[in-house]
Amino acid sequence: xxxxxxxxxxxxxxxxxxxxxxxxxxxxxxxxxxxxxxxxxxxxxxxxxxxxxxxxxxxxxxxxxxxxxxxxxxxxxxxxxxxxxxxxxxxxxxxxxxxxxxxxxxxxxxxxxxxxxxxxxxxxxxxxxxxxxxxxxxxxxxxxxxxxxxxxxxxxxxxxxxxxxxxxxxxxxxxxxxxxxxxxxxxxxxxxxxxxxxxxxxxxxxxxxxxxxxxxxxxxxxxxxxxxxxxxxxxxxxxxxxxxxxxxxxxxxxxxxxxxxxxxxxxxxxxxxxxxxxxxxxxxxxxxxxxxxxxxxxxxxxxxxxxxxxxxxxxxxxxxxxxxxxxxxxxxxxxxxxxxxxxxxxxxxxxxxxxxxxxxxxxxxxxxxxxxxxxxxxxxxxxxxxxxxxxxxxxxxxxxxxxxxxxxx
Numbered sequence: 514x515x516x517x518x519x520x521x522x523x524x525x526x527x528x529x530x531x532x533x534x535x536x537x538x539x540x541x542x543x544x545x546x547x548x549x550x551x552x553x554x555x556x557x558x559x560x561x562x563x564x565x566x567x568x569x570x571x572x573x574x575x576x577x578x579x580x581x582x583x584x585x586x587x588x589x590x591x592x593x594x595x596x597x598x599x600x601x602x603x604x605x606x607x608x609x610x611x612x613x614x615x616x617x618x619x620x621x622x623x624x625x626x627x628x629x630x631x632x633x634x635x636x637x638x639x640x641x642x643x644x645x646x647x648x649x650x651x652x653x654x655x656x657x658x659x660x661x662x663x664x665x666x667x668x669x670x671x672x673x674x675x676x677x678x679x680x681x682x683x684x685x686x687x688x689x690x691x692x693x694x695x696x697x698x699x700x701x702x703x704x705x706x707x708x709x710x711x712x713x714x715x716x717x718x719x720x721x722x723x724x725x726x727x728x729x730x731x732x733x734x735x736x737x738x739x740x741x742x743x744x745x746x747x748x749x750x751x752x753x754x755x756x757x758x759x760x761x762x763x764x765x766x767x768x769x770x771x772x773x774x775x776x777x778x779x780x781x782x783x784x785x786x787x788x789x790x791x792x793x794x795x796x797x798x799x800x801x802x803x804x805x806x807x808x809x810x811x812x813x814x815x816x817x818x819x820x821x822x823x824x825x826x827x828x829x830x831x832x833x834x835x836x837x838x839x840x841x842x843x844x845x846x847x848x849x850x851x852x853x854x855x856x857x858x859x860x861x862x863x864x865x866x867x868x869x870x871x872x873x874x875x876x877x878x879x880x881x882x883x884x885x886x887x888x889x890x891x892x893x894x895x896x897x898x899x900x901x902x903x904x905x906x907x908x909x910x911x912x913x914x915x916x917x918x919x920x921x922x
Contacts, residue, residue, distance in 0.1 A: 530568045532558050535624040538579045542627060543843075546576045546634035576631075577639035583627040584646045586614070587679070591653035600920055603657045604678070605705050611682055612689075612701040619694040629683065630836030633753055651675065663920065669899040673910045674919055676898045677888050681708070684835075684887035703877045707884055711917035712864065712873050717811055719913055721819035724802050729795055729820065730829035740791075747788045747833045751893050785837055789849045792832040796821065796856045796889075800863075810867030814860070814885075815916055819908035821889045826904040831893035857886040888915045 536557035541549045551572055555565040569575035590610055594603035617623035632643050655675040658666055666674075681704065692700060713719075730740070746763050753762070763784075803817035825831045835853060838846050861882035867873030888911065895902055895911050902910060914921070 526568075529558075531624075533560075533565060533568055533575070534579055534582065537575050538582065538625045538627045541576060541579050541631070542625060546631045549576050549579075551575065573636050573639045577635055577643050579627045580629060580632055580635070580643050581646060582624075583629045584643065584650050586626055587629075587647070587650040587682075588653060590682075591650060591656065594657055595653070598660070600657055600660045600663060601709055604708060604919070605701075607654075607657070607678075608682075608701050608705055608708075609698075612685070612697045612704075615686060615689055616694045616697040619690070619697075626686070628686070628836075630834070651679070654679065658920075665922065669902065670910060672898050673895060673902075674914050676891060676894070677911060677915055678708070678919065680887045680891035681884055684883065684890070687835075688883045700880065703880050704884065707876055707881055708915070708919045710874065711915070711921070712814070712867075712876060712881060713811055713917050714872060714874055717872070717917075719815065719909070719917060720812070721816040721908060722806065722808075722812070723816060723820045723823060723908075726824060726827045726829055728802065729798055729824055742784075743788050743791050744829070746784055747792070747831060750785065750788065750837050751831060751834045785833075786845060786849065788833045789837070789852070793852050793856055795824065795832060797859075799824070800856070800859050804863065809872035810863055810870060811872035814863050814867060814873070815912075817860075817863075818885060818889060818912045818916060822892050822895075822907040822912045823904050825889075825892040826896055826902070826907050832890070834893050835890050853886070857882045860885050885915065888912060 533554060537549060537554040540553055540557065544553075549572065551565050551569065552562045554575060555562045558565075565575070569578065590607045593610060594607050597603045597606060614623060614626065618625050629647065632640060632647065634640075635643060655671050657678070658671040658674065663671075685704070689697065689700070742763070749763055799817050799820050803813040803820070806813055806816065821832070838849055858879075861878040864873055864876065864878040864881050868875055868878065892907065892911055895907060899910065
């Protein structure tokens with residue numbers, strides 16, 4: 514009798530813990546680690562804050578447990594793929610399983626998966642624990658490329674392509690809600706087609722024409738000092754997250770006082786918005802320059818993508834990662850998200866024009882543009898994943914696989 518009572522108590526404990534994690538994951542995805550508190554999570558499940566501390570003593574314990582759900586899911590995807598010998602079939606299974614999980618979430622049949630971009634916002638030791646688990650899952654996912662016919666791929670190129678594939682998984686959660694869940698299987702087929710076959714028509718060459726990086730960088734004359742602030746802030750936010758990129762750290766990076774910081778920026782939220790606006794302007798400038806060039810749409814699109822890949826690793830870069838959106842208040846986040854979508858939609862127009870003229874394969878322009886935008890967004894972290902990668906090599910290492918086929922040279 515006593516053992517049955519203990520089992521029932523354990524079951525109740527686990528069910529309530531899962532309920533808390535379900536609610537906390539929704540909050541985490543909306544507000545980031547910064548906005549997830551024990552009191553907010555408690556209110557979401559009708560408990561007192563004291564009751565929640567019975568399951569999670571600290572905010573970071575709760576946030577880490579939410580994020581580990583996502584890491585465990587990635588490990589499951591990678592493990593499932595390992596049972597298949599053909600790389601293309603491995604990739605198809607990963608996306609099949611993931612989009613089916615997102616479909617179940619959208620229809621209320623499965624709990625939400627967490628956005629993993631906010632791992633860096635955790636405090637130690639939880640940040641180190643979650644990141645170590647993520648790296649283990651990443652290495653397992655990289656085994657998609659373990660096949661005799663892919664022996665020509667160096668370790669660095671496999672790592673870069675794995676980073677790109679995972680970004681497609683992460684970013685899809687932001688644009689899939691535009692579709693009905695019943696369409697997810699069709700979308701999975703289109704995503705896999707793009708990843709396997711790229712956007713270029715057979716026989717197309719990879720010969721992007723890049724403008725000088727100085728033509729892409731905003732800021733001139735007296736504004737250069739302000740632009741230096743924005744470059745430093747962008748690098749630090751990408752590396753340490755919104756929370757980790759403190760005013761003190763940004764000022765120290767530039768060897769200036771906090772007073773100088775506030776001379777250029779009224780508040781930290783304002784700084785993040787300005788960093789986003791700077792990044793959007795760079796992307797628009799690249800698009801305008803590419804569209805004004807002679808040549809077909811494939812040449813223009815590949816040139817724009819290559820230029821942005823190089824820009825990420827140049828002295829003028831990087832662009833601000835979209836993960837910083839979660840730290841902004843909802844109205845501002847929505848506005849910045851709309852700006853990002855406008856940039857992506859311009860890529861969709863270029864792709865559509867290329868399909869019409871025959872220089873780009875018949876693909877779904879919206880899906881292809883979102884996948885390209887995700888790739889370019891992830892390029893900000895390429896140097897972390899592939900240490901020593903050169904600026905000039907970035908387009909071939911990271912963007913070409915998405916545009917010409919992830920298993921192609």
